[in-house]
């Protein structure tokens with residue numbers, strides 16, 4: 001029997017698990033637990049603050065340094081492609097791949113490969129903090145990927161692997177995108193929470209709807225468009 005892989009498993013997470021920071025989607029800090037429950041229906045695109053603002057990653061115009069840990073060249077290439085696609089769609093996100101020894105900023109996204117996530121049966125985990133007052137997601141950002149994520153999830157598209165699907169999904173979490181759990185999102189977004197069901201419905205990378213949402217949130221401002 002093939003083991004069901006879930007991108008994120010938020011449904012059955014007990015409070016204790018959240019408390020020790022082993023959360024799945026974005027692991028908000030303690031103040032934020034209420035919000036995860038608030039968004040539990042998984043119908044809304046973005047995590048919400050106490051004041052119901054959409055969560056957003058602030059960059060301050062600076063580069064986001066991406067550090068890959070324990071990746072072969074082949075796997076690093078797949079992960080970089082996923083991140084570059086998001087970078088390309090956004091005007092305000094500037095991802096730069098870097099070596100750990102050169103890091104002097106905390107505006108960092110760490111991605112760890114080959115993690116053992118079997119205890120939470122998730123393919124990926126995203127950890128960051130969330131400021132309820134400003135609705136901003138805080139650095140450093142951390143993504144952990146289950147070991148062995150590389151097999152194809154699309155028999156027609158060789159570029160799409162489980163690794164690229166999960167990476168894209170988790171990076172979207174760092175941008176404030178919520179897990180989508182209702183059936184109306186099945187086959188419509190990479191943020192649908194279950195990769196098996198998603199793949200069965202033809203979605204294992206950014207959809208047009210996802211791309212538009214990235215552009216709306218992180219694309220050029222109206223002023224910038226008018227200037228052009």
Ligand SMILES: [Zn+2]
Pocket residue numbers: 007008024025169173178179193
């Ligand atoms: Zn997720």
